[in-house]
Amino acid sequence: MIAVVNYRAGNVTSVKKALDRLGAESVVTSDPEVLAHADKIILPGVGHFSSTAVLEQTGLRTAMLRRIEQGVPFLGVCVGMQWMFDSSAEAPGTRGLGLLSGTCVRFPESVKSPHVGWNSLACREDSRLLRGIPSGAFVYFTHSFRAPLVKATVASCEYGGEFSAAVEQENIFGVQFHPEKSGPIGLKLLENFCGLKC
């Protein structure tokens, strides 16, 4: 059972719909108890980094960290991926999960922001999440802040400089783009995640 974490500002419906299409058993929940029994966890996200503060207040942060430590595959989407880092300049008072080190920052003024639309990926070949997705594949982005390139970066994207489009480290995964909105490529990525055995 995949738990899709529900908090006020999420693209929860779209993610759930994509999982339904793939035939993956999933439940939308904001109950830490449900997370404690989930085989996989997806943290969706659209909106402001500060909207993740509610995860801390409701005990969901602690529940997610515990499951991650136990080896359960975790996927953060968009703000959900940014939240895996230490922090974001968008909401300096809100702490991230801190699973990856670094701070998310705004795009430089040389490009229009938000970065919205389809853009192409440069993928690392050893990624389990991106299996079958070649470099050059287009996916759908919509964001005003971006995560730095780190050791866990498995796909980068170029827009006013390079940033992390996908990260992967043991059982934690994150994508800045929206797989639930990226057509067949996005569904392939979610299928890869659903099929992971960690």
Place this chain on the structure above:
Amino acid sequence: MKGIQFQQLRDAGDPAELAAAHSQAGADEVVLLDISATHEKRATLADTVRRTARQLFIPFTVGGGIRSLDDAIAVFTAGADKISINSAALTDPSLITRIAERYGSQAVMVAIDAKRTNGEMRFEAYTGGGRNPSGRDAVAWAREAEERGAGEILLTSMDRDGTGAGFDCELTRAVSEALNIPVIASGGGGDTQTFIDVFQGGRADAALAASIFHFGLRNLADLKQELQNAGIPVRLPC
């Protein structure tokens, strides 16, 4: 439904079926505008949104008749990724901010229907599906919308809408250069050159076309291939 210069509306088919067909054909994004909603004072049909969203795995924007934060919440809950507001934003610009604060700027598209004028303003914004002149300069209004939290501007030339005669590149360029958020040009898309012109001369960040696809006049994959050949970045294969 699709019109020509905002008049002569004709039925193009069931929105959910059309959206699925365009998605299959390689559309990058689907925009559902319930264009008569404001006029007839009826809310956007949440049921149509729900049925359409179910079949789509690409970005989905819904507009028409969203007059309050509650209207917006209903549309997001039914499965929209973004909402587009037009008349209501001109009447109450704070609505842009209130929706952006809840769902993020990326979820708020402000649609501007602009028409050329002979007066001091070069382009005037219209409300009510192109029925009422607002007295606002389209470029100044676009700038205000950005400041209030809009994430994208959908800019429609009323003069060119449904004509296939080419986008209004002067209008598009004036707005695009004044803003730091993406501008989607709409109204007048026809042959491949009209798209090249609006991306190059008009500085559009994206282009929206309806009639030429709804009525099967153009094949999207061919158009994209021709744009790529002209050096314009597009998503291929679509």
